[in-house]
Amino acid sequence: MIFTLLVAVAVYAQSVTGFAVALILLGMVGLIDLVPLPDAANVVTVIMIVNALMFFYSRKTVHVERAILSAVGTTLIGIFVGTTILTFLATHEYQVLRLLLGISIVACALLLWRASSPYTVASGVGYFAGIGLLSGVLGGMFSAPGPPLVYAVYRQPWPIARIQESLIFCFGVGAVLRLLIVLAQGGFSHMAVMLTIDAVPVTLIVTALGASRPLPMPAAVVKNIVSVLLIGSGFGMLFSSLHAMLA
Numbered sequence: 001m002i003f004t005l006l007v008a009v010a011v012y013a014q015s016v017t018g019f020a021v022a023l024i025l026l027g028m029v030g031l032i033d034l035v036p037l038p039d040a041a042n043v044v045t046v047i048m049i050v051n052a053l054m055f056f057y058s059r060k061t062v063h064v065e066r067a068i069l070s071a072v073g074t075t076l077i078g079i080f081v082g083t084t085i086l087t088f089l090a091t092h093e094y095q096v097l098r099l100l101l102g103i104s105i106v107a108c109a110l111l112l113w114r115a116s117s118p119y120t121v122a123s124g125v126g127y128f129a130g131i132g133l134l135s136g137v138l139g140g141m142f143s144a145p146g147p148p149l150v151y152a153v154y155r156q157p158w159p160i161a162r163i164q165e166s167l168i169f170c171f172g173v174g175a176v177l178r179l180l181i182v183l184a185q186g187g188f189s190h191m192a193v194m195l196t197i198d199a200v201p202v203t204l205i206v207t208a209l210g211a212s213r214p215l216p217m218p219a220a221v222v223k224n225i226v227s228v229l230l231i232g233s234g235f236g237m238l239f240s241s242l243h244a245m246l247a
Contacts, residue, residue: 011202062165
């Protein structure tokens with residue numbers, strides 16, 4: 001019950017801000033140590049796939065910038081590295097995993113919160129390849145590839161619709177790649193399956209409701225609330241993991 005409630009909060013924040021479903025869900029789960037982080041990350045992977053399918057189903061035409069396609073290839077490498085690190089730390093150094101997640105959440109929240117003006121010239125293939133690698137590592141470890149890619153793409157001089165479609169495409173493809181790697185490694189546990197069964201209907205309902213209703217407050221205010229929530233949960237997990245390691 002608690003997990004499905006957290007899923008609803010995270011998915012609604014995603015529908016409002018366009019990012020942060022993984023960071024919010026993993027941040028709250030990790031803060032109260034509700035379920036193992038690898039299982040929660042696997043659930044987030046499925047949620048991201050469902051969100052992407054719903055998004056593209058609702059669009060008649062989709063336009064993805066060619067330059068960002070280079071990020072898809074390097075994301076695969078990063079995801080493999082990230083899932084390998086996740087498996088090792090979850091088995092041998094779980095508190096270190098929680099510490100890294102806490103640091104990542106705080107850093108990503110500050111990065112996304114920071115307002116930046118768009119570039120005058122679009123970035124090239126090499127730039128997106130590097131960003132894709134970093135996003136892949138975060139995606140592999142925590143199913144949270146968003147922050148570096150969101151920050152990079154929103155600084156491009158592209159139309160908002162093109163930015164949104166390019167991001168959702170990358171996130172969807174990355175989530176499918178991560179799911180395939182996890183399944184091949186036998187890392188999708190029975191608990192993750194049960195949590196996914198609970199999470200998917202909630203994801204569908206909240207996404208549909210969020211898309212059909214106006215925001216309860218200005219988008220900038222909602223974004224600030226989400227960022228503060230991320231920073232709070234990240235610091236909480238960081239300090240609790242340090243306390244457990246030093247105890």
